[in-house]
Amino acid sequence: MSKIALVTGASSGIGRAIAIRLAKDGYRILAHYNSNKAGASETLSEVQKFSPDSMILQFDILVAEQVEKTVKDFEIDVLVNNAGLHLDGMAILMSNDSFEKVVRTNLFGPFYLIKSCAKKMLLRRSGCIINISSLAGQTGNPGQVNYAASKAGLIGMTKTLAMELGPRGIRVNAVAPGLIETEMIHTIPNLENLKKQIPLGRFGLPEEVAGVVSFLCSADASFVTGHTLSVNGGMFPS
Numbered sequence: 001m002s003k004i005a006l007v008t009g010a011s012s013g014i015g016r017a018i019a020i021r022l023a024k025d026g027y028r029i030l031a032h033y034n035s036n037k038a039g040a041s042e043t044l045s046e047v048q049k050f051s052p053d054s055m056i057l058q059f060d061i062l063v064a065e066q067v068e069k070t071v072k073d074f075e076i077d078v079l080v081n082n083a084g085l086h087l088d089g090m091a092i093l094m095s096n097d098s099f100e101k102v103v104r105t106n107l108f109g110p111f112y113l114i115k116s117c118a119k120k121m122l123l124r125r126s127g128c129i130i131n132i133s134s135l136a137g138q139t140g141n142p143g144q145v146n147y148a149a150s151k152a153g154l155i156g157m158t159k160t161l162a163m164e165l166g167p168r169g170i171r172v173n174a175v176a177p178g179l180i181e182t183e184m185i186h187t188i189p190n191l192e193n194l195k196k197q198i199p200l201g202r203f204g205l206p207e208e209v210a211g212v213v214s215f216l217c218s219a220d221a222s223f224v225t226g227h228t229l230s231v232n233g234g235m236f237p238s
């Protein structure tokens with residue numbers, strides 16, 4: 001029977017590319033979405049070319065009970081916490097609501113998912129969790145105090161969980177994309193100037209993030225845990 005990979009935020013962008021890549025790798029995909037059912041259905045039709053038993057799942061990652069109720073029916077082998085949100089603005093002008101919503105989505109959401117999925121992983125003594133962080137979480141980024149704090153928090157969460165869950169055979173890693181060609185980056189001001197700061201001279205592609213996720217889920221990464229792998233074209237060498 002195929003292993004199961006749950007990819008959150010698979011209705012567009014990086015999440016869609018990850019879902020398709022893991023389907024090619026042989027996983028049965030649970031392609032999660034929140035509001036964009038049409039996008040999730042498009043993802044599913046691509047995914048099913050490689051993994052016909054895959055399906056879409058809807059829930060709001062901010063509602064812990066919804067997360068728990070939905071995932072309890074599945075034996076999830078791989079969890080990719082990809083769903084995320086940014087609401088940008090300079091710190092002193094940012095509403096408390098914006099700060100809270102971004103931190104809750106990018107940090108609490110993955111926490112709820114990990115708690116729900118890791119219970120069965122612990123019993124099976126195997127599993128793989130990938131958290132999609134961001135370059136902003138590694139370096140900070142003016143105008144993104146909420147987003148950078150949440151994505152830095154996700155790196156701390158990744159390291160801690162690698163220590164807590166490693167003894168039971170569960171690996172936990174993070175991926176930190178730089179500027180990747182998705183809808184998300186088109187709201188960033190000064191985009192062309194930013195491109196000039198990327199040593200490889202271009203934005204990344206969602207498939208290039210998906211390839212790294214695929215590696216981290218694979219047997220080739222069987223001794224890698226607690227790591228944050230940068231996918232940023234060399235923008236800030238770490």
Ligand SMILES: NC(=O)c1ccc[n+]([C@@H]2O[C@H](COP(=O)([O-])OP(=O)(O)OC[C@H]3O[C@@H](n4cnc5c(N)ncnc54)[C@H](OP(=O)(O)O)[C@@H]3O)[C@@H](O)[C@H]2O)c1
Nearest residue numbers: 009012013014033034035036061083084134177180182184
């Ligand atoms: N693009 C970049 O350059 C870049 C760089 C660094 C890191 N990242 C990270 O990579 C991940 C994917 O980014 P992307 O560019 O592909 O973004 P995107 O196209 O905007 O996708 C975001 C996804 O998150 C889901 N989502 C948002 N809030 C949610 C909630 N409350 N509950 C459930 N799902 C929710 C959305 O679902 P619905 O649309 O279905 O509501 C959507 O599928 C994010 O974590 C982002 O922070 C992106």
